Amino acid sequence: MRRPVATDGPAITALIAACPPLDGNSAYCNLLQCTDFADTCIVAERNGAIVGWISGYRLPSRPEELFIWQVAVAAQARGERLASRMLDHLVRRAQIQPIAFLSSTVTAGNRASWALFEGFARSRQAPLEKTLRFDRTAHFADAHDTEWCARIGPFRSAAPDSAEPNSSKESI
Secondary structure (H helix, E strand, C coil), X not given: CECCCHHHHHHHHHHHHCCCCCCCCCHHHHHHHHHCCHHHCEEXXXXXXXXXXXXXXXXXXXXXXXXXXXXXXXXXXXXXXHHHHHHHHHHHEHHHCCCCEEEEXXXXXXXXXXXXXXXXXXXXXXXXXXXXXXXXXHHHCXXXXXXXXXXXXXXXXXXXXXXXXCCCCCCC
């Protein structure tokens, strides 16, 4: 598990495309995440192939909160708790300390994401609030399901990971 770099962009774009129901981003957006937001994103590699991706950013108005934009795990790496391990690794990253809250938006039917965030809340012994963020009709003109905000915290982050930004800390 490591910080992304610009050359990861094409593989991340392909991984997101292979993980419905994730919304596809432009290749340029993924490149910006891999460069300008690398400290708050993480990739997981296995045998030289990217099999996991979490993109996130600190909320500008609440820098102690990490917003998770997307979580993608390749089919061959599912069922291994990879998303959970990546999320844990990301919030321990020394470059983004201190983090006391984690949030994301999730559609009601995305059971995998709800399970990930519920498990994270349990592991941090922190509350998980669910509130309406973007309404299907008011915000998406009925073209996308309602997005609910899952906000976890406050929690205590695990001990910061002092490894070099691109080093692998955990084998996947």
